[in-house]
Amino acid sequence: MSQSPAPARRYSYLGPVGTFTEAALKQVPEAVGQQWNPVANLGEALNDVVTGYSDAAMIAIENSIDGGVTVAQDALATIPGLRIIGEYLVPVRFVLVARPGTGLEDIAVVSGHPVAYGQCRAWLDDQVPRHRHLPATSNVQAARDLFDPEKGIDAAIAPPGIEEHYDVEVLAEGIAENPDAVTRFVLVSRTQPVGEPTGADKTSLIVELPEDRAGALLELLEQFSTRGVNLTLLASRPIGDRMGRYRFVIDAEGHVADERVADALLGVKRFSPRVVFLGSYPRADRVVASIRDAHDDETFRDARDWLSKIRSGEDA
Secondary structure: OOOOOOOOOEEEEEOOOOOHHHHHHOOOHHHOOOEEEEEOOHHHHHHHHHHOOOOEEEEEEEEOOOEEOHHHHHHHHHOOOEEEEEEEEEEOOOEEEEOOOOOHHHOOEEEEOHHHHHHHHHHHHHHOOOOEEEEOOOHHHHHHHHHOOOOOOOEEEEOOOHHHOOOOEEEEEOOOOOOOOEEEEEEEEEOOOOOOOOOOEEEEEEEEOOOOOOOHHHHHHHHHHOOOOOEEEEEEEEOOOOOOOEEEEEEEEOOOOOHHHHHHHHHHHHHOOOEEEEEEEEOOOOOOOOOOHHHOHHHHHHHHHHHHHHHHOOOO
């Protein structure tokens, strides 16, 4: 008897078709040929995961120019049962598009996502000095809104290739101030067992300081430094219950299966009243951490065996 095919997996992402988030999802081999669900915002994407409507969601979490995506960091800190299972890097390029027949001299209102607008503002101020910005939920949505008369939009900031999806004319290319900008995306699922280490991994967690006092942050960072664990991201976010209370978003080199990382996490857990483990997953850039001999797995195991012998009396 033949077996029924496995049900298709569903992935949510910030739509519509053509966004940078979709470009990140295209990098996931397991997502090819599965169901893709474009949504209007990050909250909807994560809610799809929490409710089980989608198996995973692709969300932006960091940009090389603007830093962390705070709405994503806060959501991962406060929504239980989520796990990062992969990260992906997408180069960020922007073009200015308009309805066919529109020239730069005709532009008064430019639409675009606020982050994209910030990266393109210098060019717009120089080339369209009297323009007004109308925020959009995504840059592709900004292009779609060109054809909504009620929006009153003359031009839109959009990703390259947008003309393949919509009847727009590209007025200018490479309008971002920094041509090397990159956005980091993460694939988020419900909590599941951590994957096997690859040798080029990253571990993400969110940690609250136990109290607002001198040296508290230093003590947190020492949990990593004394074990030879390098941090690739350290960002503070207000907890929100009162002034002076912060949580820290942390990305550390290595995998929770690595002895040095596991020992650091034990130290963090003893130190902090609340630690959210977000996952250990392969690094998008595949960079292998540089580890001193004093911090390799064998050294940690030797130290543990030495202590075990002392406790059991075998060293007598």
